[in-house]
Amino acid sequence: MPSILVVTVVHDPEDSRIRHRQIPALLADGWQVTYAAPFRAYGRPEPILGGLRTLDLPRAIGRDRMRADRAARDLIRTEAGTHDLVLVHDPELVAAVAGLRLRNLVWDVHEDPAAALVAKDWLPGPAKGLVGGGWRAAERLAERRHRLLLAEYAYQDRFRRPHPVVPNTVRVPAEVPAPGTDRIVYLGTVTMARGTAVMVDAARRVHAATDGGCRLDVVGGARDPESARLLDDACEEGIVTWRGFVPSATALALLPGALAGLSLLQDLPNYRHSRPTKIVEYMAHGVPVVTTPLPVAVDLVEQAPAGIVVPFDDPDATAAAILALREDPARAAAYGAAGHAAALAAYDWNTAGPQFTATLRGFLA
The missing domain is CATH 3.40.50.2000 (Glycogen Phosphorylase B;)
Incomplete structure (x- = not known):
């Protein structure tokens, strides 16, 4: 039975892609899953499911990110060796684990961090270009050291090697009612x-x-x-x-x-x-x-x-x-x-x- 450590300090623990699509799919496929996320910081209950273990982490928000990144690094250092794979959902965690020499880390690429900086009010304007360039370099380094999953086919253009794509799809009901008016x-x-x-x-x-x-x-x-x-x-x-x-x-x-x-x-x-x-x-x-x-x-x-x-x-x-x-x-x-x-x-x-x-x-x- 394979095991996987799923980690985020940015996303809501109830994030649809992580909590309601990927984790149920892993459990149904027979994986043992450890889910580390900021449950208390978001005020979310830790789910109780067979085959699922949960761990609480601080939340990375605005400029208050270092404490969460350090806590995640410490947790991954401790837990990575007891899991077959470590699946991280935040780009900053790829940087946070630098130096740990992980051979089983997978980065699920949800967004374009460099492009997203435009909408980050907490980051000073002059720093956005510098940080964006740094992210691009970090992505190329991450690609050489770790496995990647992409949430969009268009994200492939940012990388030099082909990577598997897991799009953001949903469970589609077989039948639906007609639209209403109110x-x-x-x-x-x-x-x-x-x-x-x-x-x-x-x-x-x-x-x-x-x-x-x-x-x-x-x-x-x-x-x-x-x-x-x-x-x-x-x-x-x-x-x-x-x-x-x-x-x-x-x-x-x-x-x-x-x-x-x-x-x-x-x-x-x-x-x-x-x-x-x-x-x-x-x-x-x-x-x-x-x-x-x-x-x-x-x-x-x-x-x-x-x-x-x-x-x-x-x-x-x-x-x-x-x-x-x-x-x-x-x-x-x-x-x-x-x-x-x-x-x-x-x-x-x-x-x-x-x-x-x-x-x-x-x-x-």
Whole structure:
């Protein structure tokens, strides 16, 4: 029975990719899993599952990262030798374990850290270019020393060698209801870079145009104070229901029957080559998508077709797209059905999960 140590100090312990896709797939495949994550820092209970052992770590946030990185390094030094593989989900942990000479470390590449620096308010502007260049050099070094899994096919361009890709797919239900008329949904972490201001403004316009007949349902925690303030104000106005963090299974159960799912990411480097998981989740549950024109998002939505593409930072166009779907139920139903079919064919974790575990078994050899 193979064993694996899964480590993060950045991601929420309830992260969908880690906790609700990869770990269940590993347990189902017969692995013994140790999951080290910042449970207490996020206020999350440690899951109790057969074959799963949990360890608590500090959380790396903003400029307060060194303590978490050191704790993770110490834990990995202690635990790595008793596990067949060590799967880390944060790029900084690859740097943190430098010098430990690990031969069983796998880095799951979730994002483009260098490109993501643009949206890091805690990092001074002049330092972003320097740190970004350092990340690129660190990635090339990590590639030579460790195994990599990529969450996006586009990430391959950053590396010199081919690496297996485990995309962010979801478990797609066999059947889904048609879109309704009274709810818009947003699923995921809420930040200004992810379009909080546009989302709230659009919801206000839709609420007014429908005499309160259509509201925005936000399912996810706010990562910046301005997003939290905007959502609190919108809740007081009665145009938004903000549920905060909700466990994955409960959150996904809120999607079916929604009129539209919003993905209003800004035009930032880290988003241009990433597949927004929320779009796949909306499609999987038969919800028409309203998205900004990031390249991968446009491909997802237009190929199905599964929804409407709107300009960046445009609440008027976003509200108009939502109202157009509400006024044309047949069009909304067609988008929902096509998105569901596309997700079932290409983005179903029920298929990708066994491929993921087979890839890790290949690393054991």
